[in-house]
Amino acid sequence: MSDKRNQIRYADAVGALKAVLIQHYDVNEASAIARIAGEETFGRDAARSNSLLEMEQLRSWDIITAKLSSGMPLQYALGRAWFMDMTLEVNPSVLIPRPETEELVELAINQLKAEKLGNGCRLLDIGTGSGCIAIAMKRGLQALEVHAIDISDAAIEIATRNAKRMHADVHYANANILEPVTLSGLGMFDVIISNPPYIAPAEATGMHKNVVDHEPHPALFTGDDDPLEFYRAIAAFGRKALHKGGYIFCEISALRGEETKNIFTSAGYNEVQLITDMQGLPRIVTARHAG
Secondary structure, X not given: OOHHXXXXXXXXXXXXXXXXXXXXXXXXXXXXXXXXXXXXXXXXHHHXXXXXXXXXXXXXXXXXXXXXXOOOOHHHHXXXXXXXXXXXXXXXXXXXXXXXXXXXXXXXXXHHHHHOOOOOOXXXXXXXXXXXXXXXXXXXXXXXXXXXXXXXXXXXXXXXXXXXXXXXXXXXXXXXXXXXXXHOOOOOEEEEEEOOOOEOHHHHHHOOHHHHHHOOHXXXXXXXXXXXXXXXXXXXXXXXXXXXXXXXXXXXXXXXXXXXXXXXXXXXXXXXXEEEOOOOOEEEXXXXXXX
């Protein structure tokens, strides 16, 4: 590496990355990604002082820049994502946690606190991915006994590491909500919560390329025949595995709010609600087992 290379300042490195990212994002998003990447790699002191970058720092920056230049999402390039008050490990084996899911968790925690659920109440997170929901629920409600399932061993490994890092006692298992035989032995629950796949494959054409190219398709997309298949399966499982009065909380597609709500109404659940997010979009369905 040349002496000239050793004289690169923070602002120059971040500016060069922004220029590359404009090929993948609009100017504001490219600027935000470059800024966060810089602060996470070099630290905020380097950002404030526009300091000269060390050789070792530049080697790390080259790796991150190459990943981001390929269209890889920022969180995968850094190997971590932010969810509520947590920093979680992520890689392309798991979805990147999103703000909409934070709203799901906050709603569930507030509702369950209002119900004053006691020790021994059991929660199941279906399709846990990075473990963000299960871990946040346990941290928010220490009395809960939290279980989480996923079809991916790689996801369960990441979720397990995240739970350990966050000092959250979560029990993980490999199981598939679409294959009831894999669910035997899980027991009964007081709460089921899930952010299942809800994007129809045909909708991929309208999605950002970096999501389609890098995030795990089994966690994003449903089958061609029934885009609501996971909600039908969750509703059916809950009828057998929820105690009377037990809760279901699901993140949903804003395109299918009423359809999703009707699945739980038709399955005999009480207090079925369709809830809008901060953008005014229908993104959450809640329901209670009538018993």
